Amino acid sequence: MSNEKQVDSGRRGLLVATCAAGGVVGLSATGAFVSTFQPSERAKAGGAPVEVDISTLKPGEMTTAEWRGKPVWILKRTPEMMASLKATQSEVADPDSAKPYTMPLPEYCEKQSRARKEHEDVLIAVGICSHLGCSPSKKFTPGAQPSLPDNWAGGFLCPCHGSTFDLSGRVFKNKPAPQNLDVPRHMYISDTKIVIGKDEKGEA
Amino acid sequence: MAFVEKKLPADAPVIDKALNWVDSRFPLTKLWNDQWGQYYAPKNFNFWYIFGSLAMLVLVIQIVTGIFLVMNYKPDAGLAFTSVEFIMREVPWGWLIRYMHSTGASAFFIIIYLHMARALMYGSYRKPRELVWLFGFAIFLCLMAEAFFGYLLPWGQMSYWGAQVIVNLFGAIPVIGPDLSLWIRGDYVVSDATLNRFFSFHVIAIPLVLLGLVVAHLIALHEVGSNNPDGIEIKENLDANGHPVDGVPSHPYYTFHDIFGVTVFLILFSAVVFFAPEMGGYFLESNNFIPADSLKTPLHIAPTWYFTPFYSILRATTSDFLYIVQAGIAAYVVLIYLKSSLPALIKAAIAGIGLVMIVGMMPFGLDAKFWGVVLFGSSVMILAGMPWLDQSPVKSIRYRPDWHKIVLVVFGITFMTLGYLGVQPPSPTRNLIAQVSAVLYFAFFLLMPWWSAMGTFKPVPKRVTFKPH
Numbered sequence: 103m104s105n106e107k108q109v110d111s112g113r114r115g116l117l118v119a120t121c122a123a124g125g126v127v128g129l130s131a132t133g134a135f136v137s138t139f140q141p142s143e144r145a146k147a148g149g150a151p152v153e154v155d156i157s158t159l160k161p162g163e164m165t166t167a168e169w170r171g172k173p174v175w176i177l178k179r180t181p182e183m184m185a186s187l188k189a190t191q192s193e194v195a196d197p198d199s200a201k202p203y204t205m206p207l208p209e210y211c212e213k214q215s216r217a218r219k220e221h222e223d224v225l226i227a228v229g230i231c232s233h234l235g236c237s238p239s240k241k242f243t244p245g246a247q248p249s250l251p252d253n254w255a256g257g258f259l260c261p262c263h264g265s266t267f268d269l270s271g272r273v274f275k276n277k278p279a280p281q282n283l284d285v286p287r288h289m290y291i292s293d294t295k296i297v298i299g300k301d302e303k304g305e306a
Numbered sequence: 307m308a309f310v311e312k313k314l315p316a317d318a319p320v321i322d323k324a325l326n327w328v329d330s331r332f333p334l335t336k337l338w339n340d341q342w343g344q345y346y347a348p349k350n351f352n353f354w355y356i357f358g359s360l361a362m363l364v365l366v367i368q369i370v371t372g373i374f375l376v377m378n379y380k381p382d383a384g385l386a387f388t389s390v391e392f393i394m395r396e397v398p399w400g401w402l403i404r405y406m407h408s409t410g411a412s413a414f415f416i417i418i419y420l421h422m423a424r425a426l427m428y429g430s431y432r433k434p435r436e437l438v439w440l441f442g443f444a445i446f447l448c449l450m451a452e453a454f455f456g457y458l459l460p461w462g463q464m465s466y467w468g469a470q471v472i473v474n475l476f477g478a479i480p481v482i483g484p485d486l487s488l489w490i491r492g493d494y495v496v497s498d499a500t501l502n503r504f505f506s507f508h509v510i511a512i513p514l515v516l517l518g519l520v521v522a523h524l525i526a527l528h529e530v531g532s533n534n535p536d537g538i539e540i541k542e543n544l545d546a547n548g549h550p551v552d553g554v555p556s557h558p559y560y561t562f563h564d565i566f567g568v569t570v571f572l573i574l575f576s577a578v579v580f581f582a583p584e585m586g587g588y589f590l591e592s593n594n595f596i597p598a599d600s601l602k603t604p605l606h607i608a609p610t611w612y613f614t615p616f617y618s619i620l621r622a623t624t625s626d627f628l629y630i631v632q633a634g635i636a637a638y639v640v641l642i643y644l645k646s647s648l649p650a651l652i653k654a655a656i657a658g659i660g661l662v663m664i665v666g667m668m669p670f671g672l673d674a675k676f677w678g679v680v681l682f683g684s685s686v687m688i689l690a691g692m693p694w695l696d697q698s699p700v701k702s703i704r705y706r707p708d709w710h711k712i713v714l715v716v717f718g719i720t721f722m723t724l725g726y727l728g729v730q731p732p733s734p735t736r737n738l739i740a741q742v743s744a745v746l747y748f749a750f751f752l753l754m755p756w757w758s759a760m761g762t763f764k765p766v767p768k769r770v771t772f773k774p775h
Contacts, residue, residue, distance in 0.1 A: 139489050139490070139492055139503070140489060140492065141488060141491075141492055141493050141494070141499070142492070142499065145492065145493040145494070145497070145499060148493075148494075149494070166601055166602075168600070168601055170494050170495070171493070171494055171495035171497065171600050172494070172495060172600070172601075173600070173601040173602070204484065229601075232675075233474075233675055234470070234471040234472075234474040234475060234477075234675075235470045235471060235473075235474040235477075236467060236470065236471060236603040236607065237601065237602060237603035238603070239603070239605055248731070248733065249731055249732060249733050251734075260603075261603055261604065261605050261606055261607055261731065262467070262471055262603065262607050263620075263621045263732060264621070264731075264732030264733070264737070275625075276624050276625050276626050277624065278621065278623070278624060278674060278675060278678060279675070280673035280674065280675045281673075
């Protein structure tokens with residue numbers, strides 16, 4: 103068409119510049135809104151190590167401590183419980199914890215017992231299933247029972263999606279949970295006192 | 307153009323003058339006539355067509371009761387649980403408002419599932435109603451988000467652990483997952499920060515989006531016109547006035563039809579609110595009467611019933627099951643190449659996606675947890691594809707081959723089986739049934755382009771089937 107208006111390139115340039123400037127402001131504002139979703143400094147600071155006294159814990163008993171808002175299990179295993187780990191060695195998906203969940207197995211822990219050598223009977227694990235974060239329940243009685251295989255040697259069952267773990271917190275093969283339970287960095291300050299979230303190298 | 311106001315006679319009733327004054331400034335009468343008063347709907351609607359207006363009613367119930375609940379609820383991890391108990395015990399009639407809201411949530415999903423079942427039977431998602439279906443699908447997604455966010459608010463054990471599980475679903479995404487779920491929670495565990503933002507989403511953000519989508523759903527529907535049990539386009543057969551011969555104006559015909567449906571619904575709704583508000587643990591779970599405890603998961607946790615069909619698919623995805631999925635994907639790609647007339651580029655894209663998925667499911671690839679989340683998400687999203695998956699030459703099940711009815715019934719049973727298994731504790735046998743059901747569920751949709759076009763179709767009549775009464 104002949105009467106079509108000519109594009110004024112100066113005005114077009116200004117229009118583009120205005121849109122670009124407006125876009126930058128819009129994006130930055132969006133960034134601010136998105137950032138409000140991040141954990142606050144207070145939430146971040148809530149992760150201090152915790153001390154647990156296990157002097158009253160008898161073999162076969164488990165206690166739960168709270169660390170970073172999560173349950174940490176301290177299980178004193180009986181000799182039979184320790185023996186069951188040899189039987190489960192071939193049935194668990196990742197016997198050496200090569201693919202950890204959120205934290206690698208501390209280097210001072212044995213692969214099978216997943217505990218410190220000097221206190222091999224004491225399992226310290228974060229009781230949060232690597233599948234979708236439920237807390238598994240203890241199923242220490244061996245033998246057949248609902249939701250568990252007939253050759254059950256004792257361990258943990260996640261009530262949400264049926265993942266099972268042995269008494270070292272290692273996940274059995276072909277379960278929804280992909281990884282073993284986390285073993286947090288920890289150290290013994292005496293024979294019966296444990297610090298969770300801290301070891302010789304400092305805080306986890 | 308100058309402003310011209312219609313002149314009414316001086317002795318016209320005041321109400322007419324007032325309406326005329328408004329209509330000259332805002333299309334009030336026009337809106338009413340377009341959307342309802344003069345909206346011609348097919349005259350052969352059966353009881354399946356009641357669920358649209360019932361959904362609207364429940365939406366109003368939820369908004370009104372919600373407003374009153376917020377007046378006494380405290381979105382604070384330390385106070386939330388007791389404030390809900392305060393509403394139940396101390397606020398005069400508070401228990402009624404709360405039970406209406408909690409029963410309304412389940413009623414909403416019953417109605418929406420029946421509303422969607424109607425669409426499946428009569429092909430209501432087919433051209434030209436694709437956008438009606440997509441807006442409806444988006445409403446369904448919003449409802450699920452609304453139900454999920456709302457379920458955290460009472461801050462009971464099920465609230466807490468349910469939120470924990472769903473937020474951790476995002477953690478299964480490779481690379482960004484763990485940071486993403488941290489970002490959603492605003493803390494390392496579900497906490498006060500999580501509760502507050504979920505409260506905000508539940509009472510402001512999602513309801514606003516939901517209302518907008520409901521308006522879009524209705525505008526789109528009233529633009530293209532309603533489908534009917536015969537799947538006939540009534541607009542193709544108009545009378546001298548330009549109205550469909552097989553249509554009746556919604557007002558008064560469907561106004562009274564719907565009021566009857568509303569009455570029946572309210573009888574059932576009141577029965578639940580007054581006599582069985584917990585519905586045996588399905589509408590309100592017993593574990594949710596225990597305050598949230600971040601150290602202890604209840605022994606049996608299950609989502610509320612309306613999520614369980616999809617949740618079962620998530621739970622059924624184990625590493626062994628992935629081999630079946632891989633075989634299924636491979637077979638599907640072969641099927642696409644041999645039996646579809648899609649452009650070569652799309653075929654190649656489907657094959658590419660299939661290959662990536664098969665490789666990703668290998669033992670060295672991504673774990674079963676991630677694929678569980680993918681299948682879980684796909685099982686919901688695949689509904690959006692209905693208008694394009696269905697290739698049947700007729701819309702309504704009435705004129706489809708009889709065995710299509712069996713396919714639809716089998717799908718219905720599969721969906722309900724998945725739903726039932728989702729509320730049960732896991733076991734090897736149940737898991738196997740869930741896996742078979744998951745395969746059937748996806749097969750129904752993915753094979754639809756072929757099965758929906760197969761068989762001998764019955765002739766579709768020119769006029770709707772209607773017996774005057």
